[in-house]
Amino acid sequence: MFYHVKELQYNAKPERPDPVYAKKLQEILGGQYGEMTVMMQYLFQGFNCRAEQKYRDMILDIGTEEIAHVEMIATMIAQLLDGAPAKEQEEAAKDPAVEAVLGGMNPQHMIVSGLGATPTDSVGYPWNSRYTIASGNLLADFRANLNAESQGRLQVVRLYEQTNDPGVRDMLSFLIARDKMHQNQWMAAIEELEQQQGEVVPSTFPKNLEKQEVAYSFMNFSEGKESAKGRWASGMSMDGQAEFEFDESPKPMGQIPILNPSPNYVHGTPI
Amino acid sequence: MFYHVKELQYNAKPERPDPVYAKKLQEILGGQYGEMTVMMQYLFQGFNCRAEQKYRDMILDIGTEEIAHVEMIATMIAQLLDGAPAKEQEEAAKDPAVEAVLGGMNPQHMIVSGLGATPTDSVGYPWNSRYTIASGNLLADFRANLNAESQGRLQVVRLYEQTNDPGVRDMLSFLIARDKMHQNQWMAAIEELEQQQGEVVPSTFPKNLEKQEVAYSFMNFSEGKESAKGRWASGMSMDGQAEFEFDESPKPMGQIPILNPSPNYVHGTPI
Amino acid sequence: MFYHVKELQYNAKPERPDPVYAKKLQEILGGQYGEMTVMMQYLFQGFNCRAEQKYRDMILDIGTEEIAHVEMIATMIAQLLDGAPAKEQEEAAKDPAVEAVLGGMNPQHMIVSGLGATPTDSVGYPWNSRYTIASGNLLADFRANLNAESQGRLQVVRLYEQTNDPGVRDMLSFLIARDKMHQNQWMAAIEELEQQQGEVVPSTFPKNLEKQEVAYSFMNFSEGKESAKGRWASGMSMDGQAEFEFDESPKPMGQIPILNPSPNYVHGTPI
Amino acid sequence: MFYHVKELQYNAKPERPDPVYAKKLQEILGGQYGEMTVMMQYLFQGFNCRAEQKYRDMILDIGTEEIAHVEMIATMIAQLLDGAPAKEQEEAAKDPAVEAVLGGMNPQHMIVSGLGATPTDSVGYPWNSRYTIASGNLLADFRANLNAESQGRLQVVRLYEQTNDPGVRDMLSFLIARDKMHQNQWMAAIEELEQQQGEVVPSTFPKNLEKQEVAYSFMNFSEGKESAKGRWASGMSMDGQAEFEFDESPKPMGQIPILNPSPNYVHGTPI
Amino acid sequence: MFYHVKELQYNAKPERPDPVYAKKLQEILGGQYGEMTVMMQYLFQGFNCRAEQKYRDMILDIGTEEIAHVEMIATMIAQLLDGAPAKEQEEAAKDPAVEAVLGGMNPQHMIVSGLGATPTDSVGYPWNSRYTIASGNLLADFRANLNAESQGRLQVVRLYEQTNDPGVRDMLSFLIARDKMHQNQWMAAIEELEQQQGEVVPSTFPKNLEKQEVAYSFMNFSEGKESAKGRWASGMSMDGQAEFEFDESPKPMGQIPILNPSPNYVHGTPI
């Protein structure tokens, strides 16, 4: 169960309205790697957790924090939308600056939400839950989480570069720090799990049932060999079980597929 | 540019039709972490690559392989659909076994694709490109790739458990091995990049601009302290820059938000 | 900002697993009118609220409760999935009861979430934020909320009828009661707002700017006059401003549209 | 069955082209609460209607009117797109006014529809049928309809404010009036049904099966008591069955959830 | 503007309920090529039509007919859902036949629509408007229409095979006949337009601006020459402007792409 306190986790006080920037900021609220994504991803991972209680507790702690991040960014966007000009009210309609603002805004910020944040990304695409994963295998999921915090911090940093409002930057500097912690956190949890079960997900599938011949070879499906120069093409594999191989010109190992004609009741192409 | 050869990368020969299993197998073809996802994700990462050529080449090699994985699974599904009973043709309509098959099938395998694979997942939801990411930052993207191969291999293993058709299992044992290699490959590439630039994405944002006070503390947003027991709550941080802290009862640091009343032309709640 | 406590708002303890029912129960978790919808709808209405503080507080209180409803139903679904049979493990594969379970399950509950709840509806369609509205006009939004709680309670009641597990029914009886309260709550808030501003949304648009001739007439776009028999076709209008009229055979009042030919650079149909 | 007449229900004659406004106007054509939504929602409610014939007839009458609203707005948009500048044709490419138009347009109005309306909203997101509901319970559905007409009229009014084209405003003044009538109409139908069956949907669920203890209490999930000040927190409930209560600090009533470890064949986190 | 008459265009009277078949029948109501698609596609093509009035009139006539097809199929589905068993009401819950019905039904037909048709396809995926096109070029669009009627009739025929209910088959035999007419109709309109403007869409782009060298050659991007055996690889081209060529081993004509490093403010991969 959850409780709310009225204060934000950190300040969300822009120095001045900026409806065009409000549109961009939506990306880290309702985008593929926005706060709604990590919030729902962590909550579902926690609710579904069948592992040790310390994991469930940790995941739900961070999930609960993310709800507060959604709250902060939504609050910021609402304030950035203050003073968005409506064409008619303003004599200034022919003023190019006003026009630029109107053109650069998300029209739904005016028409649909009436100057409020929307649960969408920077092009207005609605958030959907296929952005999230809770697989029941924590090593797999913590990799998803590390990725989400990496993509997310990258996007926040890019948004930081696109404004010079000190209030906005202050809030973003908080989020950038938390995303650094969250990357560290998932790396720590991943290290813990990898030490227990090994690096490959899932660790419980019997090795003898997998096609060993192709389990450690890099296949070069192009002309030229630049791809041989990386760590992935030679040396000990990361799971410490074999040497990487470089297969310079991989050959097909399968059949030429010939499908049966379709039965009459399918009304496929007559033969 | 691309060329096709008619042979499959590996055999896709089921021993017998199984239309119900065909529905399930769609998950690793057109699902969130299916082969279409890694195929499109790697191709776009490669096409957009602004880093060293060895990365572009490596990414496109694996992206090209994934097109062949799409081909193999689609071929397998088409064969599993052979012999799917149509209600009318069969006198056996009242046969419970036939009924079970009809009930467990994806109806679109009969009505829409006429016994062919569809670019959808195991509940018939269409593949969409928001499953993929190509961010322009390879460390971020390789973490996305490692996650995709981890979730993907987990799903293939679960599907392996749900059939006893030797032909299907043979193909899956190949994919399971390739997914192991691909996990190893992305781990290797990640290690290489982390050694050059550090563990936190992006590595190029100035530390002094981020809110240092909260950059290494785990915040315990619940009663109880199980979450203190993990690697993430104490000891050196994973980026080696600080000690993890455990903030037992985190307090809000921000304002109570009070938004301005909306202007008249928005026709919000009258006050 | 938010805090979590480990106990559920109410018990979620099924008497026995039932993977087929788990699939159905997803509707009120991640469906169009499931708990995720009201949770996100109320949180965004609260975060964006520009009206009196009592409204913001009330909306966020109920929004916070809804997160706990998501938690309860997710927990219930995970437990209903316990013991879901995997085909191979079970000798019983040819047992029709097992087959029925396997056929009636959501395959993603096995393949994707590993026996956990998913943020999707009963056909596996992912939740998306276009299910929600926060318009900045509270009377409009409270009508959305009243509708959501009406549709939601109707669905919970229908699900109650489809199980006889006492534990499931116990949890549903709690949700049914809360949905009754929530319907009452939104009706109360609506009455309060309607008494202040009138019944029509928005109340602030000048009456003289709207086409009065058609503002109170019911138009009968069909043969027969059954539709004249209702309260909407005669008597005082609900906003008390006029009498309802019944327009027995409404006539077009507009032009026959003739569009200009398209310019050359559009390459439309040549004329 | 349906018939078409060539005249529009009301005039749709803009005074001058305005491709930027055309983009915005899409919201009330193909948006969440646009005319396509009410059209499809009412048609399906009518087709599925199992209640008295006067309801079916009434619902289909208004559904049929809404098709004409789609027609009017589509016609308006096509005319607003007349004269949209193509970059090359115009020497004026460096003219900032032209640039502003080009930047503010929906690019698909040029590339995809060739200066025609599209079945999408103001950010180009396609209309989808999850915007609609036909539940088989008319009181629930009429609340959905009242909400749709409230949100819809709010959006039309906001769009009215954003143009000063007399022809566009004339058409909008017609739609604003019809939306007023439609709000009145659904309020009338709701009153009729509530008088017969009571206020809570569905009215047919036995009271003794619902958890009475929590059926009338407002739960205050936050610090502070502003939320106690409203009509919803004290006094007679709206269904007249009980007194509202204010639960100042609601406590969890459920278990701490502990899920079983997952079975081996799921390959969850090893324990 | 539109009018409704209460009779259906053709009878929709199933002999007996069949909730499992109701699920399948949804495909031709709300699927990619269902009646909602052709209805909305034709209406928008008509509303946007900038060509001769006979085309607009013809397109809207058929668009109006398609609304009646939606009505017929929705009515049929509602009747097929009559008598769908609810688990609890029926003692027969352990009856395998009842179980089969429950398992094969779309759960939303019970929970969401209360035994009514839904605007979705046979896997429950909602209809969306990206299924439709109205491009402003009638030759292009009539090809879209011919395709839609071809895919649509194919699906109806497949559904005909899956039932033996005489009432359902009677309705389908009507739709199959209309789809034949509609294929004929679009072929006729295409022939008319091709005779005026030629076969290639759009016909108005100057030939000298297109890369003539590759305008008539089939490129064989695989080993083996089976693809040379078709009409497309030799002989006069269909537009009568050149001979088809067979390019046995096509070579790349473009550069090896080398992208610039990304600027600092993008925080891409450091180099």
Added chain:
Amino acid sequence: MFYHVKELQYNAKPERPDPVYAKKLQEILGGQYGEMTVMMQYLFQGFNCRAEQKYRDMILDIGTEEIAHVEMIATMIAQLLDGAPAKEQEEAAKDPAVEAVLGGMNPQHMIVSGLGATPTDSVGYPWNSRYTIASGNLLADFRANLNAESQGRLQVVRLYEQTNDPGVRDMLSFLIARDKMHQNQWMAAIEELEQQQGEVVPSTFPKNLEKQEVAYSFMNFSEGKESAKGRWASGMSMDGQAEFEFDESPKPMGQIPILNPSPNYVHGTPI
């Protein structure tokens, strides 16, 4: 299985960056009729092909070519995004030209992809697989393909008109030529199939089972008879089996639908 070569199929070298045009060009990459659509549509048609091998080979040849088209356009977009201004870096932030670029760009090109192409259309909507069809009936599918190449070429031509960059136009002139060939190719394949099996899809449904009375009549669902003037309303039908008829005022042939009241357990409208 597939191989990659590093050269592009044709040059993709813009003369100068143009981030606003990059946004538009996305339409033919990830839009409804973009290269991703034809690529996936042809690959799945090929993988699923149950007809003569020459068809499978031909379809996969063109499918393989389309992957190269995706590659070319993605490469072009990445280069058009070079030099996209970031607000902060540039003193020029108040420069209207810079502002126009920033306003006209897709914000995700900066925030999400870091100056790379995205698998989306010109409004940022993600590509999804419901844009494609592989029905198992080649005549139906080749009509889909002809339509896709017609819509696609129309869009490329419209984009050609909107730039004067010689490098972009050079690449588009290649695509315009290939789309001409592909239209010719599908017309040729269609002719071949129609000569074998007739014009109506599917050709295998027995004529006596379809409602002959309505199989060749055009129904005039409106006032006025403009629609009688076309080829579709008189003369020999296109399949040569009958004469077209013009039904001036079509009458309903079906029942007035009366649905049964819903059973109690559905909790529909009480009666």
